[in-house]
Amino acid sequence: MMQASGTCLPIEAVGGGTSDELDERAEVDVTRPSIYPQSHRPQPRGVPLSLVDERDLLNELKTSRLEGFYNLSFLLLGFALFYMTVRSIIEKGFLVDFGSILLRCPAFLSDVLFVLRFSAALWAYSLVFYVLVWATMARRRYGHSGWVRRLRIVVAVSFYIVAQGTLYVVSTRVLWRRPTTPALGGFLTLWVITISLKGHSYFLTNWHLAEEAERTWRERARRKKDSSPNGHVELPSGEGLRSAAPVDPSDTVTAPRGSESPSEASGARLSDSDRSLKRELSESSDLSSTMSVGFSRAARQNRLRGFPANVNWSNFVYFMAAPTLVYETEYPRTERVRYRYVASMFGIALLCIVAQVAIMQQFMLPVLQGQSAGYSLAYHAAKLAIPSIIFWLLGFLWFFHCALSAWAEMLRFADRQFYQDWWNATTLESFWNKWNMLVHEWALRHVFIELQYRSKRVSKAAAGFATFLVSAVLHEYLFAVAFKTISVGIFLGMMIQVPGIWLTRHSCFRGRRRGNLLMWLMLFLGHPLGELLYFRAYFRKHNSFFCHD
Template sequence: MEAHEAQSKSFQVVIQDLGEQEGHTFSVDDPELREIIKAGIDRAAGKGYGKGRSRFRDLVFTRQFTTFDRQNPRGAQSPFHGFFTLFWLAMALLLVKIAALNWKNQGSVFGRAEILHLMIDRDLFVLLATDGAMCLSTSLGFLLQKSIANGYLTWDGWGWIIQSVWQVLFTATVIWFSFYREWPWTHTVFIVLHVFVLLMKQHSYGFTNGYLSRVFRRKKLLQEKLGQLESLEPTKSSSPLLSRTSASGADLRRVDTPRHRRRSMGPKFSTDFSSEGSEIALMANAIEAGSPLDASQIQAFTRVIETEMTILNEELRGTSTSPQKAYPHNLTLSDFVDWACLPTLVYEVEYPRQPDINWYYVAEKSAATLGVIWIMIIVSQAYIYPAVMEAVRQRDVLGVPLETRWREFPWLVSDMLFPLLLEQLLAWYVIWECLLNVLAEVTRFADRSFYGEWWNSTSWDQYARDWNRPVHHFLLRHVYHSSISALRLSRLQATFVTFLLSAVVHELLMFCLFKKVRGYLFAMQLAQLPLAALSRTRLLKGRDTLGNVIFWLGLFIGPSVLTALYLVV
């Protein structure tokens, strides 16, 4: 019993309703308690709000580890741990074999190392300087939010326009510069992927704080109305404006009941009482017009406004554990720099943190990052680079007709099947297991659910949710939920918009790499929608093994077919 009480004292639970614009989040330190709270909120949502468009449960920030991390007790005790060991042993033997062949054929264990030379021989320092300039330029979003918080701009005026225009210019400028410098594909992949990451970070920071700025403005307006109420002298006659609402003075005294509170309060972000249809807007207009109010009305109005201000204060506090960190106190340079380094793409006022940094762990994961990148370079050099360069030589140097190149297409696909699958797995591992864990440890970021068990996926929508959770969370909040709340789209329409945006971004990356628009990846991305729908039909529903086989066939064949298409056509 004493141990249980000691553990309970360490629980930290933060629940946040971001309103109609951005959704609802909560965080809790304990995984079991997290599931209990989530289930309770979902049940309450089903009973209290029905099919409302503004109620979403999209994010949970809690302390947890990635599946393959040695700190994860589940990973260390997994019955498949031996296969994990076997995989890396096979990688070591593969590298030995490649080194031996390089020594036999070329007299060097490194071979010709064309890919390594592409990475370091040309414009390496220009690339690093460009990346540094990109990171520094994101501070414009911080300056914009400070201007809004200080009253020089408003988010619903010029604020969101400036933010949106800047995001377009920021992305277009970096992509243009990569074309201007004629960077090799190694540089292009790095800079374009990083610009997309910084774009999403800027968007989440700007639009979350922009929403909070509107909440803050509403709170200030209500503070003014409260001050005006305190200076009013009660009269014997009632305000005629109250006749247009069902809320009498007696009703307003019962504002603490949930049903009446929802009817009295307006949107948390609204700052225009003249167009707002809530009862609190009617009160604000009555106060502004100087309407006669009796003592009971003044008392009821005061109670309603104070209740709403309490709700707004909780909204501004968000996930922070202290009011001193609530908006606008979160708009500091140190907070912005911290946010820029965190391995997440969804901005919150505060996240669960680890108590300290394990620098041995940082060194271990950093070494793993460099080691896996080195393996990827060697595998690409040995198995992918020769096939790619031969396809480019036939197309651009020898001018082989398309009909002839098509006859080589199946052989090109078969040559790249296994190495591209291996490169996919290694690229995923180095980013989501190694690099993000390094950032998480350095920043003491406790929520390390960067991916789910995507290898067990039985449908493509499950894969989309699990293989890259930071991007999935961003799309969920800032595309899917925002499409429903701001554009009034249905859930099906919002799903299509989310996949469409993802498809456009993926095709843009292919355009930057191959310098041409073909739409192959765009089509494959959108094809996930009918495939996801197919997984819910009688043909596949409940047949998990068949669904997983189809998933792995697509992941196995798709990249090599896609790469061959861009090289041949």
């Protein structure tokens, strides 16, 4: 799977060019710095960026002994789709009409202008997170009394909560009141969620960096005091600490390589000042307890670097534009932009969108609008199953594989692990961990890991449940605003995944073909049922899916 761009390989969209260019181009290290503790830090991608275009997904699916069945499966699939298309056209006529979307929709131009205004407003509002971090963390001075530090934390967190709440309340009110199609409303709601998740990662990551900076200041102050002949020394200011980023390795405590637990440290290697610092961190009530020894050691191994120099305008703007939800102080970059590759990716994305619209108009909307009245829900779900799964696969292809890769190429963003080989998943847990790596990495750091490090009482099971709960709420919010209907269908569908994960962990599913078949079966059944629930509610009030009244 594509670890770097959205193909089935570790790093797709970055390689390319002629063989001579590949030989001349140096391999790019795509392992980025991270605030993950030792046991959760990302592993090196392991595949040079220049090898992506040398692999062929279809060749990987074939085997020498079963190549005939491989060819037969594609022949049967192609014939079935051809027959389904011809039969639909004979029975219902040719229903595909792009002119009704672009030319005969009176609200098309106003919708375009609304998208531009709404997007500009979101971009402008995202600056609130930058100003908040810059004012309360990057410009803080150390050495203040305990109550001043605690007050600063309370003020920062309070303003952050208000900023997130305002974002959701105002955006939801605007989108709910303005007439929009589900596609347009869903796109803008997804944009709101993206700004929110990015803002959260930016705020929380810099908070951890600020905490580590204060610990470093205290450690240096203690060492200067211990080394002073009269036991008194002028303590360094916060400005002095800012100029010292990244942390000097000589002032750090190095954890053993390969250590899996943040609490494992060799006591024999710690100096007296290090022991006293550790004792102070465990006993002090002045400092926030959100950063455990695991995060502290991660910083001391120079994986947290660049603070507070990273809190600047250009760094923030690049993060908000980059195809990632997880903030880092720096990202790997490619040397140049391959505009031919960008054009090809956008071209494929456009073809996929055209195919999606055709499938929606010809096969899905007649069923979703209730034209097959009198039949059971099971019949309608079965009729929608094949076009729905094709529609979903096309959406996955153009967004994760093409659009994100092209956008990353234009930004020279090299860390393109947008998805992994979810199609081979034999458990639901493996599927959710692989099919959307952007959300997976955000949820891993800011929900699953963060909950466990903020409170020792939170188990892995509880953190995993909370992760799915957050995901379910965001999915339900997306569909509720897009279709302007209050329901719990998507929420319940997501939460059903929790017992499904425990079920597929059993040895009779994990690593077996029946586990993969169960995963595909749930996709075949889940999409039609969700579509029937939300589309039928939408068509009770509206006549057109692509053009609102």
